Amino acid sequence: MIQTDSSRPERTSIPDPRGSEVIVDVRNVRYVYSLPEGKQVLALRDISFSVDRGEYVAVIGRNGSGKSTLAKLINVLEVPESGTVLVFGKPTDDDDTFWDIRKRCGMVFQNPDNQIVGTSVEEDVAFGPENLGIETDEIRKRVDRALNYVGLSELSKRAPSSLSGGQKQKLAIAGILAMMPEILILDESTAMLDPISRNEFMSLVDRLRVDHGMTVFHITHDMSEAGKTDRIIVLDKGAVVMDDKPERVFMRHSELLELGLDVPIYVRLVMSICSRLGVACDESYLTSQDAAVAAICQILKHRQTESDCQNIHPTDEQKELEPSEEVTAVPSKQGSSGSVLDADAIQAPHENHESDILIEVSHLSHAYEERIGNAISDISFDVRRGEILSVIGHSGSGKTTLISHLNGIVRPQSGSVVVHSTTGNRVYDTKKNADVREIRKTVGLLFQYPEHQLFEETVERDIAFGPRKLGLDSETIPERVRRAMQLVGLDDSILERSPFELSGGQKRRVAFAGVIASDPDVLILDEPAAGLDPVGRRAIFEYIRALKNMGKTIILVSHNMDEAAVYSDRLLVLSEGQLQCIDSPRALFSDMQRIKKIGLDLPEMVRLMLAFKESYSENVNAVIFDLASATDELLRASAVMRCSPVAGPDGGSHA
Numbered sequence: 001m002i003q004t005d006s007s008r009p010e011r012t013s014i015p016d017p018r019g020s021e022v023i024v025d026v027r028n029v030r031y032v033y034s035l036p037e038g039k040q041v042l043a044l045r046d047i048s049f050s051v052d053r054g055e056y057v058a059v060i061g062r063n064g065s066g067k068s069t070l071a072k073l074i075n076v077l078e079v080p081e082s083g084t085v086l087v088f089g090k091p092t093d094d095d096d097t098f099w100d101i102r103k104r105c106g107m108v109f110q111n112p113d114n115q116i117v118g119t120s121v122e123e124d125v126a127f128g129p130e131n132l133g134i135e136t137d138e139i140r141k142r143v144d145r146a147l148n149y150v151g152l153s154e155l156s157k158r159a160p161s162s163l164s165g166g167q168k169q170k171l172a173i174a175g176i177l178a179m180m181p182e183i184l185i186l187d188e189s190t191a192m193l194d195p196i197s198r199n200e201f202m203s204l205v206d207r208l209r210v211d212h213g214m215t216v217f218h219i220t221h222d223m224s225e226a227g228k229t230d231r232i233i234v235l236d237k238g239a240v241v242m243d244d245k246p247e248r249v250f251m252r253h254s255e256l257l258e259l260g261l262d263v264p265i266y267v268r269l270v271m272s273i274c275s276r277l278g279v280a281c282d283e284s285y286l287t288s289q290d291a292a293v294a295a296i297c298q299i300l301k302h303r304q305t306e307s308d309c310q311n312i313h314p315t316d317e318q319k320e321l322e323p324s325e326e327v328t329a330v331p332s333k334q335g336s337s338g339s340v341l342d343a344d345a346i347q348a349p350h351e352n353h354e355s356d357i358l359i360e361v362s363h364l365s366h367a368y369e370e371r372i373g374n375a376i377s378d379i380s381f382d383v384r385r386g387e388i389l390s391v392i393g394h395s396g397s398g399k400t401t402l403i404s405h406l407n408g409i410v411r412p413q414s415g416s417v418v419v420h421s422t423t424g425n426r427v428y429d430t431k432k433n434a435d436v437r438e439i440r441k442t443v444g445l446l447f448q449y450p451e452h453q454l455f456e457e458t459v460e461r462d463i464a465f466g467p468r469k470l471g472l473d474s475e476t477i478p479e480r481v482r483r484a485m486q487l488v489g490l491d492d493s494i495l496e497r498s499p500f501e502l503s504g505g506q507k508r509r510v511a512f513a514g515v516i517a518s519d520p521d522v523l524i525l526d527e528p529a530a531g532l533d534p535v536g537r538r539a540i541f542e543y544i545r546a547l548k549n550m551g552k553t554i555i556l557v558s559h560n561m562d563e564a565a566v567y568s569d570r571l572l573v574l575s576e577g578q579l580q581c582i583d584s585p586r587a588l589f590s591d592m593q594r595i596k597k598i599g600l601d602l603p604e605m606v607r608l609m610l611a612f613k614e615s616y617s618e619n620v621n622a623v624i625f626d627l628a629s630a631t632d633e634l635l636r637a638s639a640v641m642r643c644s645p646v647a648g649p650d651g652g653s654h655a
Helices: 067-074 098-103 122-130 135-150 165-177 195-212 246-250 253-258 265-277 289-303 306-311 399-405 437-443 459-469 476-487 504-517 534-549 562-569 585-590 592-597 604-616 625-645
Strands: 024-032 038-051 056-060 082-087 106-107 183-187 213-219 231-236 240-246 357-366 376-384 388-392 414-420 427-429 443-446 520-528 553-556 570-575 578-583
Touching: 024 067, 024 553, 038 067, 038 082, 038 213, 038 240, 038 570, 056 067, 067 082, 067 183, 067 213, 098 106, 106 553, 122 135, 122 165, 135 165, 135 195, 165 195, 183 195, 195 213, 231 246, 240 246, 240 476, 246 592, 253 265, 265 289, 265 604, 265 625, 289 604, 289 625, 357 399, 376 399, 376 414, 376 520, 376 553, 376 570, 376 578, 388 399, 388 562, 399 520, 414 437, 437 443, 443 504, 459 504, 476 504, 476 534, 504 520, 504 534, 534 553, 534 562, 562 585, 562 604, 570 585, 578 592, 585 592, 604 625
Parallel strands: 056 213, 056 231, 106 183, 183 213, 388 553, 388 570, 443 520, 520 553
Antiparallel strands: 024 038, 024 082, 231 240, 357 376, 357 414, 414 427, 570 578
8 A cells, every 4th residue: 555644634633631422312213204285204214323522523415315304303403203312411302401402502504594683793693692591791792702703893783684605604603602502513504605705614613623622513515525524424315324434435435426425526536546547545545635645646656657658748638728828807907996907908718709799798887785885896798699607706796796687687777788689689778678578588597595486386387487477378388397397307296296395406406497498598597506415516517508508698606616617618707896807717727826816716626736736746737627637637747757858856857
């Protein structure tokens, strides 16, 4: 076995000075949900496990596998139908003890808006301690301490509605922290956050564990987050199918795929390299990204053969992976808005053709009364026929405000949005008294929480709502519904079911089908895959790719840089309401200086390849987005090092 540094800087275990103490004990638990019309769903079946004080446990599984139900049982929001849940040694179904358990457990949900109740930040944080009957002076101390801990002290008087998504999740954590719990349950709490807010949130969780010794249950679909915990519990159809250290769970990669799950990108790359070179993969390689990089470097140094020397020149496909020379952006000069960017100077990376333009945005600005400054400021760009344009940027950068202008939900305060119809050569200016119904025939919108778009009694009626409002006849509507359901992978068997009794993934697909059924030329999708399991995410993006192949234009808002890089033709970058640049993924992520200036996160694969560029060889091209190309590139770089006439002491070529 190749020796590597298997230390795990990303994983921090909190030792209990009193020794091991079981804090949660789940024994043979079964839970059934009762649905309308007497239907029942078995959510958990005979599950058993225990968790020690201070442990950091990830709970993963497909949508509908029972993860959230398990969280509710630990937090005594539900009690088991059979079996026993002991928290702090006390049964959760005992009326004399469940209030004490609730006081000592805190839970942060996927959507922070669902647990924010105060009219100001400080009032919201005080809500929990007030309900615990804490003295006023002590509440004040706890609120100040909690807000300072999460970095929201300066926003204490602000309305929660004015906060960004990342700030709202910090507020939710502050509200929990003020109650001083011993167990923290995170139910997909990072799903809606941008990468930087996600990292800040997870760093905050680590601090809580180090400073307060909290026991953390982290329900997530993010395999990289799961890899930084002490232990992973895998649920499938309500049963525990794996329960082990992350590296041991990841070694069962094939089984995870069969369960509709995945592994972190660094694990996939290790396994790909080992497979290509016929090397056995050891679990020590999978303990962290650093361990994976070290292992791959050692494998390449020990296993590369002289026979590779004839194949060290990049193929045509590899040449296409080379970074572009420049990013299309603007010169550093002051624009009319005071930005260093001039909106008129931002152009597309290749020539525009007027007939290909479906939406024209010109000098668009918008401000909200409760906020200081513009939500978006002096933005200009075009949307082209048949492209996938991804809008990326931090939480609060103006993404949702921007896309809300594109189909007339919000009218321009300044500037204009012009929508070109593909039939009849009609043009609609959303600022004027245009027929909004006609605009929405051309531009459809799926909201960030698409489940909120569901309101009809049955799935069929919900999907048919849009076509009915467009005035389509009774023969056309059923065909539209059928085609939309087929495209998003929904079965006819759910047509008569209530959309509210479906799983989260099914609800999202029903909402998606409802937009597709109206047959718009442009679809705006705001975080369409957020909160979905890996199989669900892949399915959503396959639907998007199919729509593109049908000639549809897609505007995608995403916080996932890897998906944006892989699926998009162009990326539009917003920061603090201003357009920073618009270009191809390869051109954008090749310009590290601009990325750093904007404060944008890199795709995970690019960050991983940069680690190889730094620790293995400068010959490595880091701007790569997919696994196969990354594997090929590392093998090519290794062959270059092996076959160079002169090698330096670090193994790099100095020929």
